[in-house]
Amino acid sequence: MEARSKARKQMSRVAAKTGPALSGEHAKARSIAALRKQAEGCERCDLYKNATQLVFGEGPLDARIVLVGEQPGDREDLAGHPFVGPAGRILDECLHEAGVDRSSCYLTNAVKHFKFEQRGKRRLHSRPNAGEIQRCSWWLGAELEQLRPDLVVALGATALVTLLGRSVGVTRNRGELIDAPAGYPVLVTIHPSYLLRIRDGEDAAAQRARFVEDLAKVAAYEADHGAPRRRRL
């Protein structure tokens, strides 16, 4: 109880609103596996048409921490798993340095199909639009209801919009724990792909260190809330 109130004190006083994923309007199913099965046939927006496959969230069913990214990238689209490309590798390293065990986290994306522009043989990432984010929140909202995590990490602007609408911003609120209306806090940070785009070596190192600092708040929060639950996929 004391730990919980300590964690509450660490939270930002930003009055967060509810984004589409936390609006209560989402898919209904008895399990994550059943949700994934439903989502495999999803045609709620056009993104399924060009993507190779659905990339649904993955991780332990008893995960206390859920990390939400933007959408699968080229590697994820081909592999069918989230965060297995270059950004996922940076995320792994930074989680490790921050003292967070990735294998105990559930990793997912705001949008479940890869959106890209074809340039010759290359498929270049294209940011999902507001309509696509809104449509795909149908699945993220259901994942969060199934998992009922202790803490959600919003990796970048798309994740933040789907969780908390436009009441919170990555630049403005980075590193803050926002007390979300859903009943668990949302930690605001960047998407690891941002680190891959920084050209200046010094700036890249500084931003990476700050990302590790942000993620260290996950480890601190976990420590405040006791031993992890055990019920794996």
Ligand code: SF4
């Ligand atoms: S991106 Fe989301 S909403 Fe659009 S088709 Fe894929 S699963 Fe459905």
